[in-house]
Amino acid sequence: MDSEFWLERWVRNEIGFHQREINAHLQEYWGRLGVVPGGRVFVPLCGKSRDLLWLRAEGHAVVGVEVSPLAVEAFFRENELDVQITSQGSFRRWESDGLVILQGDLFHLSAADLADVAGVYDRASLVALPPSMRQRYATHLRSILPPRAEKLLVTMEYDQAQMDGPPFAVEQAEVEALYGDAYTIERLFALDVLGENQRFRERGVSRMEERVYRLVPRAG
Numbered sequence: 148m149d150s151e152f153w154l155e156r157w158v159r160n161e162i163g164f165h166q167r168e169i170n171a172h173l174q175e176y177w178g179r180l181g182v183v184p185g186g187r188v189f190v191p192l193c194g195k196s197r198d199l200l201w202l203r204a205e206g207h208a209v210v211g212v213e214v215s216p217l218a219v220e221a222f223f224r225e226n227e228l229d230v231q232i233t234s235q236g237s238f239r240r241w242e243s244d245g246l247v248i249l250q251g252d253l254f255h256l257s258a259a260d261l262a263d264v265a266g267v268y269d270r271a272s273l274v275a276l277p278p279s280m281r282q283r284y285a286t287h288l289r290s291i292l293p294p295r296a297e298k299l300l301v302t303m304e305y306d307q308a309q310m311d312g313p314p315f316a317v318e319q320a321e322v323e324a325l326y327g328d329a330y331t332i333e334r335l336f337a338l339d340v341l342g343e344n345q346r347f348r349e350r351g352v353s354r355m356e357e358r359v360y361r362l363v364p365r366a367g
């Protein structure tokens with residue numbers, strides 16, 4: 148499940164993960180993080196999520212990373228934003244009034260790209276990755292994020308035998324294993340949301356729990 152997989156998904160417009168509305172958990176729980184207005188927020192694997200706009204409206208400088216040029220172009224076009232395109236290392240840097248998307252591979256991001264980031268919003272990002280890549284993703288992010296950056300993380304739990312990912316099931320035990328040594332993990336929400344998710348019912352899933360966590364870096 149490399150970049151080619153995702154580039155192809157965007158070409159075929161197979162983007163069932165994309166939400167027309169602002170994510171309800173983001174609106175409900177973002178305030179639980181200690182990220183002050185003006186603080187810079189990182190959105191990994193951002194797609195063309197409109198949540199970027201919500202975060203900017205909250206007063207944040209926003210930086211997303213997304214591998215698909217189609218997704219990035221669509222984000223700025225569909226939201227009628229004037230955009231300036233420059234380059235930043237191996238990335239194409241798309242910017243509109245405090246909102247930046249670095250178009251390229253997350254695994255090529257460096258600490259300099261995420262300097263001053265105070266908060267991270269991870270929705271449909273960790274769960275987009277197969278098990279072998281999730282450890283790499285968590286390790287890479289930890290190595291490049293400023294030590295004090297908090298995270299809001301949205302995951303899904305279901306029986307992986309009933310459906311192939313993405314989205315992949317990421318149980319709470321795995322969240323603890325990936326992040327527990329560096330972060331205090333507070334669960335903010337857990338609910339079976341299968342009733343609202345016809346596309347997963349159609350794929351044979353009998354339980355689909357969504358979970359939201361606040362991750363606070365441990366001192367030191």
Ligand SMILES: C[S@@+](CC[C@H](N)C(=O)[O-])C[C@H]1O[C@@H](n2cnc3c(N)ncnc32)[C@H](O)[C@@H]1O
Nearest residue numbers: 153164192193194196213214252253270271275
């Ligand atoms: C499931 S989608 C979620 C998008 C967004 N978070 C949302 O909530 O709509 C995952 C996204 O990650 C992008 N992606 C996958 N691997 C990537 C990588 N290595 N670097 C940057 N983007 C990547 C894909 O193109 C896709 O748009």
